[in-house]
Amino acid sequence: MAEESDLEIEEAGGSNKKKVIIGGAVGVVVLAVILFFVFSGSEEPVETLSDETTASEAVAQTRSSADVGSALYVAMPRPFVFNVPGASRDRIVQIKVQLLVRGDINEEVAKKHIPLIEGTLLSVFSTTTADELSTSAGKETLRLTALDKVQAAMESVEGSKVVERVLFTGFVMQ
Template identity: 70%
Template sequence: MAEETSLEIEETGKSKKKLIIIVAAALLIIGGGAAGYFFISGSDAPVETLDEETTVSTDAAPTASGSSAEIGSALYVAMPRPFVFNVPGSSRDRIVQIKVQLLVRGEVNEETAKKHIPLIEGTLLSVFSTTTADELSTSAGKETLRFSALEKVQKALMDVEGSKVIERVLFTGFVMQ
């Protein structure tokens, strides 16, 4: 009986040590997460103070060209799903998957791009489906496709919104099988 009680005391001591280690690890993880959040969420834009009540962010100033696609800070709008399509090749047909993000300037253009995601997706898919596997196998062919996609998307948004909205089309993932 005396041996059993001593075993229980030792097990309780070990469980307390485990509990202390777990709590310390949890606090370390939470502290690291909070520090990372504050580090990442900090504003990188320099702010100039004009007087006590007015502040101006220097990176949101409009550029000299006046195009609405060049006003504001750079923001990225991700397409909700990757584009998967077939392309004909010289030896055989291939399946291509492209993940796309759009570079826009300013929050107004970001909201406009998000509002017209179905139009942008349809336009991009029609551009992507006109290419061949031989063209996509070279980096020059990929750049040509990206540039063509940008032109077509800007034209489609110009017809609907009256401004280009999109500054660049970026391929963030490209797989051809």
């Protein structure tokens, strides 16, 4: 009988040790997570308005930075597929285009005028030849011409260029 009670005490003591070890490990993990969140906050200083800076000046600063804005990309909904004449034979070209714009306002304006932009790009693309498109310099010239024409079209409609760059994200010539 005494031997059985000693075994029960040893088993109970062993499970208590396991509980203490597991509890300690969980406590360490919780403490590490708390410390991570406390010390991983933003290190950028918070700007406060001084007496000299008024609220209207702060709004003007925000608007000027919004005019510059972050780079946003507006994808044309469909790739452009068109024929181009070549020296030996005509070729079919497929170009996928995205437009680089700055700020949310220009993104919305570009999305609003996608049909105008598509028409302008297609008219520019149709004036090229397969020989020009076979070189990287010819592709770059086409991209810059497309940018000039799109900016001119947007300038006439919206009063600003809106589009900063025309990017070819896919280019296939067969």
